[in-house]
Amino acid sequence: MTKKLLTRYNNTPGSHTLAFYQSVNGYQALEKALAMTPDAVIDEVKKSNLRGRGGAGFPTGMKWSFMPKAPVDAEGKPKPKFLVCNADEGEPGTFKDRLLMTQHPHQLVEGMIIAGHAIGATRGYIYIRGEFVHETRRVEAAIEEARAAGFLGAKVMGKEWSFDLCVYRGAGAYICGEETALLNSLEGKRGEPRLKPPFPAQVGAFGMPTCVNNVETFCSVPTIIAGGAEAFASLGTERSGGTRLFCVSGHIEKPGVYELPINITLPELIAHCGGVLGGRKLKAVIPGGASAPMLRADEIEVAMDFDSLAKAGTMAGSGGVIIIDETACIVEVAARLLKFYEHESCGQCSQCREGSHWLARMFDRIERGGGTEDDLNMIAEICSNMAGQTICAFADAVTGPALSTIRKFRSEFEEHVRLGRCPCKHEGHAYPHSQIHHASARL
Amino acid sequence: MTVLDSTITQRIDAMRPHFPTEQALLIPLLHEIQGKAGWISRDAMQEAASYLHLPLSKVLEVVTFYTMFNTKPVGKKHIQVCTNVACFLRGADQLVASLEKRLGVHAGETTADQRYTLSEVECLAACGTAPCMQVNDDYHENLTEESLKTLMDKFDQEFQ
Ligand SMILES: Cc1cc2nc3c(=O)[nH]c(=O)nc-3n(C[C@H](O)[C@H](O)[C@H](O)COP(=O)(O)O)c2cc1C
Ligand code: FES
Numbered sequence: 333m334t335k336k337l338l339t340r341y342n343n344t345p346g347s348h349t350l351a352f353y354q355s356v357n358g359y360q361a362l363e364k365a366l367a368m369t370p371d372a373v374i375d376e377v378k379k380s381n382l383r384g385r386g387g388a389g390f391p392t393g394m395k396w397s398f399m400p401k402a403p404v405d406a407e408g409k410p411k412p413k414f415l416v417c418n419a420d421e422g423e424p425g426t427f428k429d430r431l432l433m434t435q436h437p438h439q440l441v442e443g444m445i446i447a448g449h450a451i452g453a454t455r456g457y458i459y460i461r462g463e464f465v466h467e468t469r470r471v472e473a474a475i476e477e478a479r480a481a482g483f484l485g486a487k488v489m490g491k492e493w494s495f496d497l498c499v500y501r502g503a504g505a506y507i508c509g510e511e512t513a514l515l516n517s518l519e520g521k522r523g524e525p526r527l528k529p530p531f532p533a534q535v536g537a538f539g540m541p542t543c544v545n546n547v548e549t550f551c552s553v554p555t556i557i558a559g560g561a562e563a564f565a566s567l568g569t570e571r572s573g574g575t576r577l578f579c580v581s582g583h584i585e586k587p588g589v590y591e592l593p594i595n596i597t598l599p600e601l602i603a604h605c606g607g608v609l610g611g612r613k614l615k616a617v618i619p620g621g622a623s624a625p626m627l628r629a630d631e632i633e634v635a636m637d638f639d640s641l642a643k644a645g646t647m648a649g650s651g652g653v654i655i656i657d658e659t660a661c662i663v664e665v666a667a668r669l670l671k672f673y674e675h676e677s678c679g680q681c682s683q684c685r686e687g688s689h690w691l692a693r694m695f696d697r698i699e700r701g702g703g704t705e706d707d708l709n710m711i712a713e714i715c716s717n718m719a720g721q722t723i724c725a726f727a728d729a730v731t732g733p734a735l736s737t738i739r740k741f742r743s744e745f746e747e748h749v750r751l752g753r754c755p756c757k758h759e760g761h762a763y764p765h766s767q768i769h770h771a772s773a774r775l
Numbered sequence: 776m777t778v779l780d781s782t783i784t785q786r787i788d789a790m791r792p793h794f795p796t797e798q799a800l801l802i803p804l805l806h807e808i809q810g811k812a813g814w815i816s817r818d819a820m821q822e823a824a825s826y827l828h829l830p831l832s833k834v835l836e837v838v839t840f841y842t843m844f845n846t847k848p849v850g851k852k853h854i855q856v857c858t859n860v861a862c863f864l865r866g867a868d869q870l871v872a873s874l875e876k877r878l879g880v881h882a883g884e885t886t887a888d889q890r891y892t893l894s895e896v897e898c899l900a901a902c903g904t905a906p907c908m909q910v911n912d913d914y915h916e917n918l919t920e921e922s923l924k925t926l927m928d929k930f931d932q933e934f935q
Contacts, residue, residue: 424897425861427901457793462841501806503806505842522837538799581861582902587905
């Protein structure tokens with residue numbers, strides 16, 4: 333039985349209330365952390381080997397230590413520091429932050445207050461994707477309860493430190509999950525990523541030093557402080573502590589969010605979720621959200637931690653694992669993903685704006701039977717003009733599905749070109765009606 | 776007719792102490808406007824601009840960037856079906872097709888009686904309960920042809 337740190341009380345009635353949370357030792361970690369110096373808290377998080385769950389897997393304690401201790405403005409006046417929670421959860425295939433906010437919002441609030449103490453922030457913002465109306469209400473209710481109980485506001489738990497939280501709703505833009513785009517959005521602007529440096533730790537929200545972490549990252553903090561860094565670290569690998577929430581979807585018998593050892597292998601994970609849907613044959617897996625390069629069925633003998641997946645040429649990303657079985661057409665799946673990127677490119681950098689558009693058109697053309705051999709060869713060329721050439725990592729993300737599918741499933745692409753149609757579109761195919769919609773399908 | 780009423784301005788004013796700039800209140804204000812009116816008209820943008828002392832161009836820039844902000848009227852029920860990859864693998868396209876048939880509109884259109892707008896949207900972060908859709912504020916998950924029909928019949932009845 334795996335040790336569960338974040339989802340132990342899943343589906344327990346009332347788990348979102350302060351009364352419940354305190355009945356299971358909630359906010360005791362905060363009390364312990366407030367008795368420690370900020371540096372001691374950061375050290376503890378460093379020792380826990382917690383790595384960010386938002387996608388990049390950056391060591392959390394190190395990120396916190398980058399925050400300036402006593403920043404001042406040009407006139408020598410102290411600058412406020414901000415803490416931001418990334419609850420944009422936009423990476424296709426990812427749906428864990430939604431569960432954490434719905435069922436365990438106090439875990440997030442407590443984690444953020446501890447983080448605020450560690451970096452010396454005065455205020456925290458929780459940026460929640462706009463579609464999450466009910467999740468937003470849950471988090472707001474938790475903030476109110478925490479404030480009424482003296483965990484937030486002036487003099488947190490009677491100490492000489494004030495800290496408050498405020499929820500901010502996004503409005504439907506995948507790019508706002510990128511942390512600097514998020515900061516622009518939080519300032520009421522278009523969600524366009526910023527050039528780095530300066531990094532948010534120097535110039536973040538409203539020009540002030542800011543630390544951005546994912547929901548799951550913050551939710552891991554109370555358990556680190558309460559149970560100790562060693563206990564947390566020992567659950568993971570040498571370089572990555574704790575458990576991880578895997579979001580398993582697609583052609584799988586029991587889709588859902590599973591908290592499991594961070595280094596579980598992919599075949600173990602699939603088996604844990606009841607196996608491939610209908611007992612069918614596996615074709616491919618997207619192991620870490622839509623941007624992660626696909627693994628072919630013969631490449632799945634790999635552990636799911638950040639380092640092992642990177643070594644396998646893909647990434648652990650956001651923990652979104654999408655299972656694709658033999659009935660799916662890889663070209664059609666790829667075309668669907670590229671249509672997403674085309675729609676979501678913020679348009680700031682021409683390589684990304686044009687490249688995403690070209691790729692989406694090409695994959696769609698190939699899927700519908702109008703592609704040529706030249707198209708197949710041009711995909712890699714377009715990708716090489718995108719990856720690493722832009723302000724943010726979105727363009728790199730686009731090349732994940734584009735390159736991995738054309739490289740690993742080239743024969744399927746070639747067959748589309750040769751036949752002048754999708755070979756999967758015949759009677760008896762699992763989803764014979766599926767077709768790409770073109771007309772401007774959204775408002 | 777103005778769209779900003781005291782309920783809206785009170786909510787925005789309550790948020791003000793949390794933010795160092797007026798512009799930060801723009802997206803919350805636009806959400807409030809859309810929550811009341813269903814969409815954001817040019818007049819409403821002008822009102823938002825005046826209220827926050829911003830030029831209209833700043834408001835336009837923001838409204839047009841975010842997919843959730845409707846710049847034309849939508850039906851009373853805005854049906855947004857996720858057609859991203861996990862939902863697609865679990866049959867989202869058939870749901871869109873049957874909704875198009877039932878409502879007599881294509882995705883992206885509103886029914887003549889202004890009751891329904893049908894849209895395709897990107898991942899709603901409910902992939903584990905695919906296929907799914909959002910109707911106004913609510914998610915509907917693990918959809919099947921049958922559960923979709925039951926739900927739509929219920930919506931139709933609400934209009935009776
Ligand atoms: C295109 C793009 C989209 C992203 N979307 C998200 C997201 O939805 N949620 C998230 O937490 N991080 C997302 N990230 C990662 C953030 O930029 C950032 O690394 C993360 O929030 C840091 O938190 P962590 O250190 O706790 O992982 C995205 C990055 C990129 C480039
Ligand atoms: S793909 Fe439909 S909710 Fe994620």
